[in-house]
Each structure stands twice: as structure tokens, then as C-alpha cells.
């Protein structure tokens with residue numbers, strides 16, 4: 114049995130923790146009797162891992178009714194921070210040892226983050242353009258997995274999410290649906306909002322967030338000190354803190370999502386992880402954000418030459434808009450990511466630390482195949498000019514502003 118670690122929770126604060134868990138128990142007791150089949154949406158981040166391990170412990174200790182079926186849906190984006198990915202693997206083993214069904218939910222090959230960018234040529238997401246990534250690598254695969262699983266049941270399915278807002282949100286009676294807030298896991302609010310509207314699932318699927326009220330200090334207390342104890346399930350949750358800043362995780366309150374997320378103002382989770390000497394060997398990962406930014410530059414993209422007529426016959430709002438990545442830029446990006454992966458793994462081998470997988474062999478083969486086939490996103494042919502080409506400006510009403518100096522005039 115692992116040693117009990119003392120914490121400031123011993124004593125009076127422990128009572129608060131117990132009260133918080135009691136609220137979780139009450140919410141589950143209210144919903145479980147009407148929903149015999151239960152799923153848990155698990156991202157591997159702190160809130161959903163606390164939710165998952167606590168619920169399994171509550172079932173095993175008979176504090177809540179055992180559902181007729183329990184399925185854990187692990188959303189594997191292939192972009193997780195290494196300590197989270199490693200902890201998730203261990204926890205999946207611990208779930209399977211208990212006979213709990215675990216489904217690893219991954220986007221179809223061509224929709225995965227790396228394949229979509231480097232194979233299909235869609236530019237990395239940023240805050241100014243449509244953010245395709247959260248829906249594509251997190252929400253849609255989860256909806257598809259759920260739809261398939263729910264077809265096996267009659268009656269209502271209860272999907273449990275790790276959405277947590279803490280006490281202030283409960284007080285305000287307001288649930289923030291954004292997934293970009295400090296300390297949140299990218300996509301977490303979306304599960305609550307999007308999943309019940311999934312095609313064919315409305316009316317059958319209910320969602321419940323039994324840790325909605327829980328304070329972040331209680332989540333850390335559970336993951337670091339309670340869950341690893343045999344009496345609470347003997348879970349491999351302690352390593353999760355590393356991805357959020359180790360012992361200072363609570364103060365840093367990092368938002369976690371993909372490694373090198375191009376949308377985060379600062380990659381706090383990766384930066385704090387690298388300050389931990391045990392994980393410093395992963396510093397080449399810092400090159401990912403640099404690469405995503407570089408790929409969005411005009412020299413790596415093509416653009417529309419003038420007015421663009423859309424499928425519905427209307428004129429696109431943004432004539433001469435910049436579009437996909439050139440084939441050369443995609444190959445360059447692929448080599449850079451493979452180089453980052455190789456550098457991390459060489460250091461991992463030398464130091465006896467865990468290896469990482471940014472692009473696996475299957476994904477690399479698919480990316481090369483898509484590039485070799487000259488694949489372009491919908492609406493693009495690949496014969497459009499380089500986005501660096503200087504040309505007369507075309508306005509949406511068709512007006513053209515000629516260049517002040519054309520190449521011939523200048524020569």
C-alpha cells in the first residue's frame with residue numbers, strides 16, 4: 114500500500130473535501146436510477162480524470178448504485194502532453210483490470226491534427242479563422258463513438274463529463290461554455306453543450322457533470338493524495354500534476370490541450386513541464402508552435418487570384434484570400450515534426466525516460482501519400498498563385514485597384 118502523504122487537508126479542510134464528494138454522490142444518486150447505461154467522457158486532463166476515478170471508487174465502495182453498463186470513452190487527440198498521455202495509458206490498464214470497458218476515441222486518420230495540416234494542407238488553426246480543431250479532433254469523434262455505442266441500448270444513456278466550474282459558477286447559476294479559460298481543458302465545456310445535440314441522440318442522451326461544483330484544490334487533493342491510496346482505488350493519477358506544473362500546479366492553473374496549441378497565448382502547460390528536470394528532455398517540443406506560426410506565412414501558402422464564386426453562386430467575402438499550404442511547405446513541416454520527435458526520443462533513450470509519438474508510422478505514410486497525390490482542401494485546385502504574389506487588389510464588388518508599379522513599369 115502506498116504511504117499516506119500528509120497535506121494541509123488533514124483535519125478541518127478534510128471535512129470540506131468530504132462535503133464536496135457528498136455533493137457529487139447526491140448528483141449521481143439522483144440521475145443513476147433512471148439511466149442504467151452510463152458513459153464517461155474522459156480527456157485525460159485533471160478534471161475528467163478526477164471525475165472518472167472518483168466515480169469508479171464510489172461504485173466499488175457502494176456509495177452509488179452500480180450501473181447496468183459502464184463505458185469509458187477516452188478522447189485520444191494524439192496531441193496530449195506526454196505526462197497526461199502516459200498517465201492515461203496506466204489508468205486505462207487499471208480500468209480494464211477491473212473489467213471496465215474502455216473505448217479509445219480518435220479522429221479518423223485524415224481528420225487528425227497532423228494529417229489534416231501536413232497531408233491535406235489546411236493551415237494550422239489560429240484565433241482569427243474558423244477554429245476547426247476542437248470539433249474535429251475532440252467533439253466529432255466522441256459523438257460518433259457515442260452514437261455507435263448507444264445503438265446497443267434501449268432507453269436513456271447518461272454521459273458523464275468532467276466539466277467543472279467551481280463554486281462561483283454554481284453561485285452565478287452560469288455555466289461557461291468556452292473552452293479557452295485558464296485551468297480548463299480545451300473542449301471541456303463543448304462536451305456539455307454539443308454532445309446532447311448530437312445527430313440522432315437528442316432525447317436519448319443526457320449529460321451530467323458531477324464535479325461541477327468542486328473547487329480546484331479538491332481536484333488536486335483527490336488526484337495527488339487520495340486516488341493513489343488503495344482505499345480510494347490505487348490510481349496512477351499523481352503524474353497528472355506534472356503536466357500542470359508539479360507541486361505548484363494549483364497556483365499555475367495551466368490550461369491543458371494539445372502540445373504547442375497554436376491558439377493559446379502562451380503554452381503555459383508545456384513551459385512549466387519543461388522546467389521540471391525530469392521532463393526537460395522534451396524541450397524540442399517548443400519548436401511546434403514556431404512551426405505552426407511559420408506555416409501560416411504567405412510564403413508557405415497559395416491564394417485566390419481574384420473574385421471567388423462559392424458553391425451557392427454567391428461571391429466570397431474575402432477575394433484573394435490566403436488558403437492552403439503548398440506541397441513543399443507540407444513536406445518541410447513533416448520533416449520538422451519528425452525531427453522534433455527524433456530529438457525528443459534520442460534524449461529519452463539516453464536518459465531512460467518515456468518516448469513520445471507525434472506522428473506514428475501510419476500517419477507519416479498517409480501524410481506522404483496525400484502530398485504525393487497532390488491533395489487540396491475543398492474549393493482549391495493547387496494551381497492558384499503563391500500567397501506571396503503581388504497582384505492588383507480585387508474588392509468584393511468586383512472593383513480592381515491596379516498596382517501602382519507593375520513589374521514592367523519598374524524595369
Ligand code: SF4
Nearest residue numbers: 246247299370371374
Ligand atoms: S488545444 Fe488548441 S489545437 Fe488542440 S483542439 Fe484545443 S484549440 Fe485546437
